Amino acid sequence: MVHQTTLEKYADANWLELLAASITDADRLAGYLKIDTAAVQTAAEHYPLRINPYFLALISDPDDPTNDPIGRQAVPSIQETRNSPLPPDPSCEQQQSPVANLIHRYPDRVVFMVSDRCAMYCRFCMRKRTVGRAPVVSEATVDQGLAYIKEHKAIQDVILSGGDPLLLTTEYLTHILRQLAEISHVQILRIHTRVPGTLPQRITPRLVAHLAPFQPLYLNIHFNHPGEITPTAAAACNRLADAGIVLGSQTVMLKGVNDNLAVLRTLMRKLARHRVRPYYLHHPDPVRGTDHFRLNCREGLALVNGLQGHISGLCVPHYMIDLPGGGGKRALSPTSVDSSGPDGLMVRNYQDKSYFYPG
Numbered sequence: 001m002v003h004q005t006t007l008e009k010y011a012d013a014n015w016l017e018l019l020a021a022s023i024t025d026a027d028r029l030a031g032y033l034k035i036d037t038a039a040v041q042t043a044a045e046h047y048p049l050r051i052n053p054y055f056l057a058l059i060s061d062p063d064d065p066t067n068d069p070i071g072r073q074a075v076p077s078i079q080e081t082r083n084s085p086l087p088p089d090p091s092c093e094q095q096q097s098p099v100a101n102l103i104h105r106y107p108d109r110v111v112f113m114v115s116d117r118c119a120m121y122c123r124f125c126m127r128k129r130t131v132g133r134a135p136v137v138s139e140a141t142v143d144q145g146l147a148y149i150k151e152h153k154a155i156q157d158v159i160l161s162g163g164d165p166l167l168l169t170t171e172y173l174t175h176i177l178r179q180l181a182e183i184s185h186v187q188i189l190r191i192h193t194r195v196p197g198t199l200p201q202r203i204t205p206r207l208v209a210h211l212a213p214f215q216p217l218y219l220n221i222h223f224n225h226p227g228e229i230t231p232t233a234a235a236a237c238n239r240l241a242d243a244g245i246v247l248g249s250q251t252v253m254l255k256g257v258n259d260n261l262a263v264l265r266t267l268m269r270k271l272a273r274h275r276v277r278p279y280y281l282h283h284p285d286p287v288r289g290t291d292h293f294r295l296n297c298r299e300g301l302a303l304v305n306g307l308q309g310h311i312s313g314l315c316v317p318h319y320m321i322d323l324p325g326g327g328g329k330r331a332l333s334p335t336s337v338d339s340s341g342p343d344g345l346m347v348r349n350y351q352d353k354s355y356f357y358p359g
């Protein structure tokens, strides 16, 4: 298969060279994939395009990339530019941002955006209003964020996000982590990244050696489809896990990508097998320009119902919605209680059979 050969070719490539070779315009993309060049160009003028050569090689159907589960995530669609009733920032991150690029929604933890660049620009990104566009993150905003965290003693858990924190240089990322580690009330550091799946060459032994001292360090990796967990990506996860970094996953439920039980089961099992514990399965946020990826919560709950009990509990993530208006995340669960009375509950098991539970 031509794709396997291409992937092997990139297995040991230099991540900066791969990033520099990214496709960022429709004309060049048309040299690799069958696309409507004008439509892709229009969409890319609204929201930036970046597909690095490694991720491009994961698209298995170059003749129909927007119906390919990997291609659909990366190739701009004219549907992004259609008139949409959806707001650009439904979770009201902007209002809950006391200093630029830091979101303080829950008292004890913050999201700290330290990068505005990614190894690939996801078409469904909840932050597509900012990510990959005019630079918003600078050393000055990072310093302001660090000062805010230092001043607010209730903050115990700092989530580095973006953009993708792993696109920073190893030196600068380590600098930020060191500053945070010196703040006595900060107990937990987290990094939210898509890089192990979109540019696994970035997970060099050198990067891992620089991250390893910052325990407890949790790395939550964004994976949406089992095809993203290539041998190269799996090796990157294994390097991180070997260094004692605790790996979790975040997956966005997306129409035409993973809104399918077999795909979700395979993905979750594959993650657990590579020591990435499924953490959150996000219902897609109602963000402008992402309408074509959205499914409704009833469909989402039906999918989750097909995970719970059917596959190892270690492979079942929490199904989360982010409440519009800044209410924060909440887990949804399929209903299992049919009725309750003074003597106990009638509960359905994973096969939909009812059982009486006393008390």
Ligand SMILES: *Cc1c(COP(=O)(O)O)cnc(C)c1O
Binding pocket: 103, 104, 105, 106, 109, 110, 111, 159, 329
């Ligand atoms: C998701 C999120 C967090 C972290 O939530 P957890 O449920 O602890 O993973 C923190 N702050 C903001 C603003 C978030 O969106």
Ligand code: SF4
Binding pocket: 117, 118, 119, 120, 121, 122, 124, 125, 126, 127, 128, 131, 162, 163, 164, 193, 194, 222
């Ligand atoms: S990697 Fe994350 S932040 Fe970057 S474009 Fe994708 S979803 Fe958005």
